[in-house]
Amino acid sequence: MTHHHGAPTTNGCDEKLSTPFDDLDAYMALPRMSGLTLSPDGTRLVVGCASLDAKSTAYRTALWEVDPAGTAPAVRLTRGAKGESGAAFTCGGDLLFTAARPDSDGNSEDDAPAGLWRLPARGGEAELVALMPGGVSGLRTARSAPVLLASTSMLASAVDTDSDEKLRKARKDNKVSAILHSGYPVRYWDADLGPDAPHLVVAELARDTSEIAGVRSAHLTFADLAPAPGQALREAHYDVSADGSMVATSWQVAEARGSQRSDLMLFNRSSGAKQVLVSGGNASWGEPAFSPDGSYVACVSESVSTPLQAPVIRVHLVNVADRSVRQLAASWDRWPASMAWLPDGTGLLITADDNGRSPIFHLDLASDHVTRITHDDAAYTDLQVAPDGSAVYALRSSYAAPAHPVRVVLAGDCGVVTPLQAPAPNPDLPGALTEVATHAADGHPVRGWLAMPAGASSATPAPLLLWIHGGPLGSWNAWSWRWNPWLMVAAGYAVLLPDPALSTGYGQEFIQRGWGAWGGAPYTDLLAVTDAAIARADIDASRTAAMGGSFGGYMANWVAGHTDRFSAIVTHASLWALDQFGPTTDASYYWGREMSPEMSEANSPHHHVGKIVTPMLVIHGDRDYRVPIGEGLRLWYELISKSQLPIDDDGKTAHRLLYFPNENHWVLSPQHAKIWYEVVLGFLAEHVLGQGAPTLPELLG
Structure with missing residues (x-):
């Protein structure tokens, strides 16, 4: 079985021409795209594009606007010296993002935490609308309400952002780096956990930027959904309902002998109530995604493995009203990686590894049937469904091309993929991609x-x-x-x-x-x-x-x-x-x-x-x-x-x-x-x- 992709560029005389992969400096300088977000009305699409800084010692990500129709070239939106990330559109069409930039308090880019910035839909310059001592990240916005959900970090003994700022300054001034632990874990990938912990905060946004005056953090008042979370929100995956009334998040629960699991927690913003949405079943739960009407949460479970049994990952649907759980696509032998709801609530779009690819699949909730949507040799991420359900936008990559934005038709010629005009073209390759297949000794x-x-x-x-x-x-x-x-x-x-x-x-x-x-x-x-x-x-x-x-x-x-x-x-x-x-x-x-x-x-x-x-x-x-x-x-x-x-x-x-x-x-x-x-x-x-x-x-x- 052989498929060929990315034939090498030649000059017509079968001589191989130079590509960026022939020189490490040229390769390192290639732009790299990540993150995709679509405005609620479906007219604006934003992608992050990273490039080397002047010293070639770090990558800085700028936000670019891509034409969803694919006719106009991409336009650069931001130019911060340290880059921007975490783009999210408000229900009114303003673009929110996070960036560490100098502020009116004299913090330089080197020591300023990442603040929340807003680029008005009507045009103009970006303005700082929130700054917290522990920084702002992980933006999520309600699709039809002026509500923002974000993550920040606070020291355990801090009662508000002012006390958190004072405590951080005291640790820094006294050169204290010690951390006292009473539980596990204490490290994660390349970071020491503590003494601060992640918090989920929520704020009401002005529908029109003109309602906000000034440049300081008093623009937004954040409410802390869980004032003392410990490490429960470490690496949390969360979502906010379209009307902004509810928040669902994964929640790390410490268990005996250093073990832990992840439950799903539901927060009601109006009442302040917190309840466990789903837990147990000898599994960890995560990746919550509210249905368009907020009545259901789609999520995934990962069973607890044993020395003899590998984990199993499944898709589920949780009824918010009675917390009943329905397993979806029980006979589908693939592991879901990401999910996005169709606007009418009838189904989910899911990405999953499949035979050396990672296509987009459609899961119909009525029939429980899974249908493959894309049929190329590619992997899809960052699914963004058009509000009318006619298409889904995504980042597509393979070993023949790096991540680039595409539009995938969901109606009519379903599965047709159209590349959009990206901030940078795909690089020429120094060879071609093919495929090798055989059978192992046991016949697999x-x-x-x-x-x-x-x-x-x-x-x-x-x-x-x-x-x-x-x-x-x-x-x-x-x-x-x-x-x-x-x-x-x-x-x-x-x-x-x-x-x-x-x-x-x-x-x-x-x-x-x-x-x-x-x-x-x-x-x-x-x-x-x-x-x-x-x-x-x-x-x-x-x-x-x-x-x-x-x-x-x-x-x-x-x-x-x-x-x-x-x-x-x-x-x-x-x-x-x-x-x-x-x-x-x-x-x-x-x-x-x-x-x-x-x-x-x-x-x-x-x-x-x-x-x-x-x-x-x-x-x-x-x-x-x-x-x-x-x-x-x-x-x-x-x-x-x-x-x-x-x-x-x-x-x-x-x-x-x-x-x-x-x-x-x-x-x-x-x-x-x-x-x-x-x-x-x-x-x-x-x-x-x-x-x-x-x-x-x-x-x-």
Whole structure:
């Protein structure tokens, strides 16, 4: 099975032309789009577009208006030096967003919290309408009422924003950073939790900007929905009803022995009442979305996993009046990722991973039937349904193109996709995308994307790079700026992006095959699809490498200890000793559900270090709390002291360690991401292509 996308640009003489992927500086400078929001009347569409700052050390996002009809070019709306985010339209058509900008109190952009800004629908300059000590983020607006829902953070002992500001200043002036905990968790990804906590606040908006005078935060008076939430609203997903009368939110509930679950909470704004909307069922609940008339909340549940049973994610409908719960599409064997209501309330649009794609599906509430709407090889996010239900706007991406805004027809020629005029065009690719499929030893089909360099043929076969995705519950189905195969393709590699057991989009059984047995089906699936790739005449089976990050790094470590077929292995932010990882990661309770002592013992890569004969590049950031730095440090020492690669008289080895003291799980800053690719490409060139060891002066002490 083969599909081709993104044929390389040529000059008519079959000579490959330069693309942004041939130069790291050009690649880093490519604009990146994210976030999409539609005005209530459906006439205005706004997208965020990030670009490098003047020093090339950070990305700044500006808001751009895109023509929903697709005829007019995109227009830039904001130009703040530190960028803008969180766009949301009011019911009157004004555009709200958050940005850290200098204010009348003398705060500079470097120390000012993100404030709430308003760009009037009638035109003019943006004005600051709210500023809180803990910043403002996560904007949600009622579709038919002047109501704003937002998130901020406050210190636990603060009773209002004034006391919160004084407490924050005192901590800063006294250089106090200590945090006293009484529960779990204490960290999340790359952030220390506490001493402040997230709060949900709500405000009444003026319907017309002319009703507001001045420039200070007195414009809006926020009401705190839950004055003492603790960490219950950490990473909360929430929604406000169209009339602004109700708020539904996920709510973290602490349980015994460091565990936690997520319930759904309902707030009635007029009465101030708070009640549990849905809880229990041996599941966590989240992603609430009010129906257009406010009588129902669509949501998802994730069952609590065990060492032997993978989680199951389902869609539900909750009756707000009596809190009865109805499971939807019970026979649909896919995991919903996002949902949007149709304006008439008859159904939901849902995105879900599906066979290496993430299409839009329609769930009809009357029949419970699920129909696929889009049929291309793409992934869709940020669904925004037109008020008349005729179309849905979304961001579409694939491994052939980064995220860009599109319109998808819902009536008539249902499923027809039209790209809109975006702030930046899609970049030319240095090769073409195809697909590889085979069967694993147990008979299950296994597939993956294969990005091929221009000019690869049976006469000049390309070396192969196996790139293993993280998660492990995920899929290679959408463009990634951080994990981008085209930079490797531009260097001449064929890059294989497979979905082995545990990957989403192939049904519950496919996930279950690898659950609690990471070194089993996921490993053999990877080898099977690699065999299928190297059977191609345009791939050189004698020059291969493997790499991965997070769980992909775990698999890279497992591969290193179980086969010598690869010439080099790159392992980023990887799990090494599972008995060590489990209690030290930021969410130990979650991993403990699968990682029983028996599972950890049977599937931990560190037990096989003595069999490793392949040069390995180990990469880790010290601010990685999901896979703590101890994993990388222990892996590095045990490679040096226990693997089979020789050590010279100076204690040097062919293994390498790339360490980032101030980076997190992904290595996000542009300058460090560039170094990441330089080192990886250099390491692969040395061991796969037989080139000399690279020298990078900027990395030397």
